[in-house]
Amino acid sequence: xxxxxxxxxxxKDKFLDELFELLRIPSISTDSTRKEDIRKAAxxxxxxxxxxxxxxxxxxxxxxxxxxxxxxxPYDDKPTVLVYGHYDVQPSDPDELWHTPPFEPTIKDGNIYxxxxxDDKGQSFTHIxxxxxxxxxxxxxxxxxxxxxxxxxxxxxxxxxxxIETHKDMLECDMVLISDTSMFGKDQPSITYGLxxxxxxxxxxxxxxxxxxxxxxGGAVENPLNVLCEIVAxxxxxxxxxxxxxxxxxxxxLTMADREASAALPFDEDSYKESLDIDAVHGEKGYTTxxxxxxxxxxxxxxxxxxxQGEGAKTVLPSKAGAKISMRLVPDQNPKEIAxxxxxxxxxxAPDTVKVxxxxxxxxxxxxxxxxxxxxxxxxxxxxxxxxTDVLFAREGGSIPVVAxxxxxxxxxxILMGFGITSDAIHSPxxxxxVQDFYRGIKTSARFFELLPDFSE
Amino acid sequence: xxxxxxxxxxxKDKFLDELFELLRIPSISTDSTRKEDIRKAAxxxxxxxxxxxxxxxxxxxxxxxxxxxxxxxPYDDKPTVLVYGHYDVQPSDPDELWHTPPFEPTIKDGNIYxxxxxDDKGQSFTHIxxxxxxxxxxxxxxxxxxxxxxxxxxxxxxxxxxxIETHKDMLECDMVLISDTSMFGKDQPSITYGLxxxxxxxxxxxxxxxxxxxxxxGGAVENPLNVLCEIVAxxxxxxxxxxxxxxxxxxxxLTMADREASAALPFDEDSYKESLDIDAVHGEKGYTTxxxxxxxxxxxxxxxxxxxQGEGAKTVLPSKAGAKISMRLVPDQNPKEIAxxxxxxxxxxAPDTVKVxxxxxxxxxxxxxxxxxxxxxxxxxxxxxxxxTDVLFAREGGSIPVVAxxxxxxxxxxILMGFGITSDAIHSPxxxxxVQDFYRGIKTSARFFELLPDFSE
Numbered sequence: 001x002x003x004x005x006x007x008x009x010x011x012k013d014k015f016l017d018e019l020f021e022l023l024r025i026p027s028i029s030t031d032s033t034r035k036e037d038i039r040k041a042a043x044x045x046x047x048x049x050x051x052x053x054x055x056x057x058x059x060x061x062x063x064x065x066x067x068x069x070x071x072x073x074p075y076d077d078k079p080t081v082l083v084y085g086h087y088d089v090q091p092s093d094p095d096e097l098w099h100t101p102p103f104e105p106t107i108k109d110g111n112i113y114x115x116x117x118x119d120d121k122g123q124s125f126t127h128i129x130x131x132x133x134x135x136x137x138x139x140x141x142x143x144x145x146x147x148x149x150x151x152x153x154x155x156x157x158x159x160x161x162x163x164i165e166t167h168k169d170m171l172e173c174d175m176v177l178i179s180d181t182s183m184f185g186k187d188q189p190s191i192t193y194g195l196x197x198x199x200x201x202x203x204x205x206x207x208x209x210x211x212x213x214x215x216x217x218g219g220a221v222e223n224p225l226n227v228l229c230e231i232v233a234x235x236x237x238x239x240x241x242x243x244x245x246x247x248x249x250x251x252x253x254l255t256m257a258d259r260e261a262s263a264a265l266p267f268d269e270d271s272y273k274e275s276l277d278i279d280a281v282h283g284e285k286g287y288t289t290x291x292x293x294x295x296x297x298x299x300x301x302x303x304x305x306x307x308x309q310g311e312g313a314k315t316v317l318p319s320k321a322g323a324k325i326s327m328r329l330v331p332d333q334n335p336k337e338i339a340x341x342x343x344x345x346x347x348x349x350a351p352d353t354v355k356v357x358x359x360x361x362x363x364x365x366x367x368x369x370x371x372x373x374x375x376x377x378x379x380x381x382x383x384x385x386x387x388x389t390d391v392l393f394a395r396e397g398g399s400i401p402v403v404a405x406x407x408x409x410x411x412x413x414x415i416l417m418g419f420g421i422t423s424d425a426i427h428s429p430x431x432x433x434x435v436q437d438f439y440r441g442i443k444t445s446a447r448f449f450e451l452l453p454d455f456s457e
Numbered sequence: 458x459x460x461x462x463x464x465x466x467x468x469k470d471k472f473l474d475e476l477f478e479l480l481r482i483p484s485i486s487t488d489s490t491r492k493e494d495i496r497k498a499a500x501x502x503x504x505x506x507x508x509x510x511x512x513x514x515x516x517x518x519x520x521x522x523x524x525x526x527x528x529x530x531p532y533d534d535k536p537t538v539l540v541y542g543h544y545d546v547q548p549s550d551p552d553e554l555w556h557t558p559p560f561e562p563t564i565k566d567g568n569i570y571x572x573x574x575x576d577d578k579g580q581s582f583t584h585i586x587x588x589x590x591x592x593x594x595x596x597x598x599x600x601x602x603x604x605x606x607x608x609x610x611x612x613x614x615x616x617x618x619x620x621i622e623t624h625k626d627m628l629e630c631d632m633v634l635i636s637d638t639s640m641f642g643k644d645q646p647s648i649t650y651g652l653x654x655x656x657x658x659x660x661x662x663x664x665x666x667x668x669x670x671x672x673x674x675g676g677a678v679e680n681p682l683n684v685l686c687e688i689v690a691x692x693x694x695x696x697x698x699x700x701x702x703x704x705x706x707x708x709x710x711l712t713m714a715d716r717e718a719s720a721a722l723p724f725d726e727d728s729y730k731e732s733l734d735i736d737a738v739h740g741e742k743g744y745t746t747x748x749x750x751x752x753x754x755x756x757x758x759x760x761x762x763x764x765x766q767g768e769g770a771k772t773v774l775p776s777k778a779g780a781k782i783s784m785r786l787v788p789d790q791n792p793k794e795i796a797x798x799x800x801x802x803x804x805x806x807a808p809d810t811v812k813v814x815x816x817x818x819x820x821x822x823x824x825x826x827x828x829x830x831x832x833x834x835x836x837x838x839x840x841x842x843x844x845x846t847d848v849l850f851a852r853e854g855g856s857i858p859v860v861a862x863x864x865x866x867x868x869x870x871x872i873l874m875g876f877g878i879t880s881d882a883i884h885s886p887x888x889x890x891x892v893q894d895f896y897r898g899i900k901t902s903a904r905f906f907e908l909l910p911d912f913s914e
Contacts, residue, residue, distance in 0.1 A: 208733040212884075218785050219750055220854075222735070222737075229758065240676075276667075281679075282808065298677075307758065310548060314548060314760070326772060
């Protein structure tokens, strides 16, 4: 047996078993009680890389979760691809909405249901299996390859950028390959050439020094819950325009080419609404749904709390209210600057009856990749061969801030070769990943590595 | 020993021990898992009444929590007093803010710290002990007396009004005596002659059919948390005026006499702000703090929730948001009508991008008692003898909807003889009740029963 594609075809069950083993580990990075599971997932990947007979496999400690690194670079005349992925996952809550246990992967209707199935364990695992298909079928790996798998993507990769900066030489490459995005639709492969950035804030509004009886004090003492709502309501106007002064100052306006490319993408707003059970979409006036969700900045309350949330009625005027509020950014917004502008504006909206505290969680820059880059073209060709259809190029609304960091520190473009689809419910209950796309992902990755040397000439 | 006051003085420790026994029972009516504790508290009171040698003591079942009834009515020529109180308590959460366990009463700095210490176990227990002081010191009980102690006050007394209506004859009386309010200040007895009503609502805003990734959908799909904030912000204007159409239609305006009585009350706004750690008060424009907190309607968010409330950052665009919102009412607002107006207005404010659900929890009418009623005068005299100071008459902001129901069904006024103080932190962590006022309450109640026959002539 000497054909990597045949090897893949013949080892589907083994690949799935191995992925399931990884998915069973609840490596939730936002949950500080899951440190052991984080290490377990990292250890699993170290063993995977070791089985590939690479020249170097190493677990790097960081102040946070460890980074898994692997390297096989025998060629002077071939491009070097750095595969980036993450082995940490989002929390699974609300757990009661899962139809199957989030950390017991279950196959149903051709999909793998599990937290991390698509984001990003399932997707990033395809590249490890692609390299395996060369090694185990006795073929040479066609390019220089490095692996960089981190465990803090879902908490904003606080230790990754320092790591990249410190290990710049070790990570030297011609491009980064990332599978952590969605295809444009089922059976419609696409390459994401743009990502949004992120600024994630937490706010607290404090009124009286203790919870009060709403009968005794209601009407005379400002209620922090009402105030929080009033401030949040002022952050956007009725046209969906964010009201933070200076927020749009550095936004690069969409070009006619951008808008035409977006308009050319197949998109059915009725099916979109139907799939979400909503009667109407809503967003910034003057932009299409696709533009709003990918190429324009946004502001969302991600969580809110305060007062009595239990059964029945409690007549309390609470002391405190809080919220998590995040903004998606586009080129050339600077997340630190946006966080500062938000803080200043939020504080300015607070009446003198309360105290507010605004803190910053993680953030990251938006990015857009040059459409003429040869790596993108090789990726598109690989997709077309395996999926037997044309590839679309799209900007996407999510954030992979490290893409901007790879560009800044290593000077390279990233190829976002997503095998998931939008309805995979990543970050939601019942996250899934198509079994077929898991296999096609492995095949596409293997073909990409084979094709790349020719495109680089 | 033949003097009830001497008996009280000599049995202080016993009274305190008995109250502690009652306070140790977590009879939380909003918590459906506490049914057994509810029955335990009712049973304790049945035993207490049985020890008073009344002519009738009975536990009445209702569709909800049982009602404790007792009666001793030997006189044709003396007034009949119906003592009303409640043995259920508010939830204790947030438990982590209590300095001592909420259901392990602890004495500190002359106060009893426990959930229910003031509201209403400690206060209502004074009347049982007052009657005991006659019985056990060999004196005749000076008036006809009935006890009506319920276990659903904190959930809006859903079964009390039907009970009163069904047992109208059994409950026939000349007045109701209630200790479930606050004195105007420490050592400053007061009789509450007005109470606010209540309409308590719960709202839910539903957007997409599942939690979404805020990167993939943010900016294009309406976020129910943002919408909830926007609707709540529209419920009041910047002057604290409630914006629900028709809300003020039936409000009886404050008379000049009302405003003068309120202005005559000793009130120091600086100490008020200081005690709450707030820099400024806030409420309906054109009214004083006392008026806002007692004689004008109000609207407060009592609880709000939605999305991710855990540690760190989760980039979710949540499917649902919810809130509990209540309004305090004044004469002659009708709680059912107000609930309807709220529902209609809230629904009208919802954009077509979401679905809203508005449900009603309990409600109740406001009430104002005639200041010339002889029962009030007897109460004031008793207060003055025990506290050795003048009594103030004040309207209070809380709600005891049953007061309006007693007036409607039994045709009688209620005497609100509060022994607590505003800073007792009822409904809050670290609820307390002064040990001294517990004893003075028992003495005042005993003197009230002794004085009442003379005032009725």
